[in-house]
Amino acid sequence: MTTAAASDDQGLVIAGKSLGTRLILGTGGVQSLEVLDSIVDASGATIATVAIRRVDPSARGSLLDVLHDRGVSVLPNTAGCFTAAEAVMTAQLAREAFATDWVKLEVIGDEDTLLPDPVELLDAAEQLCDAGFVVLPYTTDDPVLARRLEQTGCAAVMPLGAPIGSGLGIRNPHNIELVAEAVSVPVILDAGIGTASDAALAIELGCDGVLVASAITRSRHPERMAAAMRRAVESGYLARSSGRIPRRWHAQASSPAEGMPSFTA
Amino acid sequence: MTDVVVTVNGEKRPVPSGTTVADMVAITAPSRGGSDRGIAVAVNREVIPRGTWGSVRLTGGETVEIVTAVAGGC
Numbered sequence: 001m002t003t004a005a006a007s008d009d010q011g012l013v014i015a016g017k018s019l020g021t022r023l024i025l026g027t028g029g030v031q032s033l034e035v036l037d038s039i040v041d042a043s044g045a046t047i048a049t050v051a052i053r054r055v056d057p058s059a060r061g062s063l064l065d066v067l068h069d070r071g072v073s074v075l076p077n078t079a080g081c082f083t084a085a086e087a088v089m090t091a092q093l094a095r096e097a098f099a100t101d102w103v104k105l106e107v108i109g110d111e112d113t114l115l116p117d118p119v120e121l122l123d124a125a126e127q128l129c130d131a132g133f134v135v136l137p138y139t140t141d142d143p144v145l146a147r148r149l150e151q152t153g154c155a156a157v158m159p160l161g162a163p164i165g166s167g168l169g170i171r172n173p174h175n176i177e178l179v180a181e182a183v184s185v186p187v188i189l190d191a192g193i194g195t196a197s198d199a200a201l202a203i204e205l206g207c208d209g210v211l212v213a214s215a216i217t218r219s220r221h222p223e224r225m226a227a228a229m230r231r232a233v234e235s236g237y238l239a240r241s242s243g244r245i246p247r248r249w250h251a252q253a254s255s256p257a258e259g260m261p262s263f264t265a
Numbered sequence: 266m267t268d269v270v271v272t273v274n275g276e277k278r279p280v281p282s283g284t285t286v287a288d289m290v291a292i293t294a295p296s297r298g299g300s301d302r303g304i305a306v307a308v309n310r311e312v313i314p315r316g317t318w319g320s321v322r323l324t325g326g327e328t329v330e331i332v333t334a335v336a337g338g339c
């Protein structure tokens with residue numbers, strides 16, 4: 001590598017599709033379509049997740065129009081699903097609605113933690129992979145489960161850093177490293193990001209990408225935070241690919257000991 | 266034409282027998298100006314492909330879900 005520019009990074013490649021960025025935008029918590037438009041622009045995201053809900057007859061404007069106008073692909077999720085059956089049904093509806101085979105698979109175990117239910121998740125992933133979906137499962141930071149999801153045919157795995165919306169950062173960096181090591185499909189850190197340094201850390205730990213929703217949408221200045229996240233993933237990648245210095249217990253002088261002038265009397 | 270009752274997005278509503286899925290979409294999502302982009306329909310837990318909305322008729326008792334994208338999830 002002869003250049004230090006971040007532009008030499010091709011970004012995430014999932015199922016053969018190059019996203020040109022390592023940041024995926026989640027739309028959860030976004031306050032208005034105007035804010036959505038500004039954070040899409042500032043984040044540089046080329047793909048954004050959406051949830052599937054009943055049509056609201058009184059809804060004005062469409063987030064699909066905003067995403068379409070910005071050239072951003074829709075990644076439907078199965079947010080709110082507690083069983084494999086619900087998630088599979090939701091994915092099928094999404095495929096029909098948006099003409100995409102891609103699905104961000106979420107199967108939640110309980111309301112308090114919103115942690116994934118691994119049994120239902122694996123079941124849903126198997127069914128959806130068999131049905132030809134490109135499956136991106138939201139999963140725990142368990143390298144064994146990540147490997148099982150990869151073996152099932154998932155196009156990526158999306159381990160959590162901390163519970164959804166908690167902003168607690170990456171609670172178990174070691175496990176995230178283990179997940180990154182365990183699978184050959186892209187690893188995208190999902191959930192738990194609180195601020196830009198968390199996103200940079202995720203990439204430094206070996207993740208290929210980061211999904212950020214609440215940390216941007218619920219921040220005081222979403223557009224600024226979106227710009228921060230964009231730079232964070234770029235910085236994380238530059239740092240990781242630069243080869244960090246080893247950690248040392250004691251200091252290591254950075255100036256030569258030779259040639260020191262003598263001031264002793 | 267006799268009215269029958271179907272459940273649309275959780276609400277029971279009377280519709281003329283023979284109402285098509287396309288009709289139901291037009292009634293339920295009127296603000297979309299005829300655009301059905303980003304909408305999907307399930308009748309009795311079965312996804313109805315867009316191309317057949319005009320020919321699938323409701324005869325009463327069906328559970329219809331008409332969905333679209335909203336901001337949400339991560």
